[in-house]
Amino acid sequence: MTPFWQQDWFWPAIVVIIGLPVVLLVLTEWQSNLQRRGNDLHKIIGLLRNAVVPLIAIFILSTQVTEAVDPKEVTANRIIGTVLGFLVIIFVLNGLNIMLFTNARKGTWREKIPSIFVDIARIVLIALGLALVFKLVWNADVGGIFTALGVGSLVIGLALQSAVGPVIAGLFLLFEQPFRLGDWLDAGGARGRVVEVNWRSVHIDTGNGILIMPNSSLAGASFTNLSRTGGTFPVSTEVTFTTDDPPAAVVALLQRIAAELPQKYPGTTPSAVPMGGAAYSVSFEVRGPSQEGDALAVFRLWLWYAARRAGLGLDGDTTDDFVTDERRDAAVDTIAPTLYLGADDAIALRPVVRLERYAAGETIMRPGVVPRALRFVLSGSVELRVPFEDEQLPASRVEAGDYVGQTALTREVVQTNQVALTEVTVLVVPVEAIDTIVRSSPQLAKDIGAVIDRRHQDVADALEARIAQLRAVAS
Structure with a gap:
């Protein structure tokens, strides 16, 4: 009597009993690892673990059970083989699709191939794979299938000739790459940004809606890529x-x-x-x-x-309803306590001052110039920025009730860019008027000197902080 370990069924059974759990365990860990990393391949590994590998084990056992007769002649084995062949085809095609196209890097030819061509190739390969499965499993004559596919392709191609033209034109555009997503085009009077390119058309955002332009129109006419003008x-x-x-x-x-x-x-x-x-x-x-x-x-x-x-x-338009004598006089009354002005002094100051408004983002004063006036901020906010290499470092802010241009009194140059953060209204007081007021009010000179010292310290602090930051990065 032949020992059981020398029986034909023994080693296939051992492979299924021991190998199946081990393979499933390895595939489970692999799938979990891919899923944690957000890799789409975890779906394909899941198909391999849940369907392909168990079906292979079933097919091995089924062929051993029916060993007494020719396993290829058993209908059950043929059905299992057919299903297994179909699953293998799906596994291979989906794996190739994810590796070649789903995970393709931006800008490569794989990322630019229209999805319709990928779908058509997948259908053709599935048909060829199934024909091969039926030939191997069922001994079917697949010559007729290939003939039908050829004739069908010819008929479909002739019927869809007008529809295939834009597809081919779109394919040429994708490979030639005369423009990319985000480029600005001027095509036939339509001007806008390219937001989508597919197998049939190009979508251009004109600002008044999305213009859908067929690829055949772009391929057969001239257009200007406004984004490729040499940098400007x-x-x-x-x-x-x-x-x-x-x-x-x-x-x-x-x-x-x-x-x-x-x-x-x-x-x-x-x-x-x-x-x-x-x-x-x-x-x-x-x-x-x-x-x-x-x-x-x-x-x-x-x-x-x-x-x-x-x-x-x-x-x-030469009118300006904002600059009125009433608004100017009210502004002078507002700053009078800051300048230590009495009622008569405030009245005398009114004719020599003026109101100004600045839009958000405008520069009120630039560094390197000697101001000719104090500008009292009546509304809005001004940021003082220190030029440093190619940067503008925020040093401090000037809110309503404060003023800029304080170095007009000492005839020093301005160190900062004075930028309006919002719409800013200022009252401009000429330096000549400030000189006259200071002669009768020494306390104003002390206040302006204190403001100058404080602003200088703000500039030094901003520069010191930035230099320390650069040193920390370098080290």
């Missing part, structure tokens, strides 16, 4: 003043406002030219087309305030 993007706009405004003053104002825009490309110089009559054109460069809208919005906002401070008639 030109912006121009026209504005009007009055014919009584001096052109030189208007041009200087336009150039100054454009030069201070945060969107302006570093190292470039804005230009402004008269267009004849009351029209002027101003041009400057920004970092890209995406900043054009924001730059123009800020430019027009700041220009409105700056034109009124300069007494120029932007858009032909």
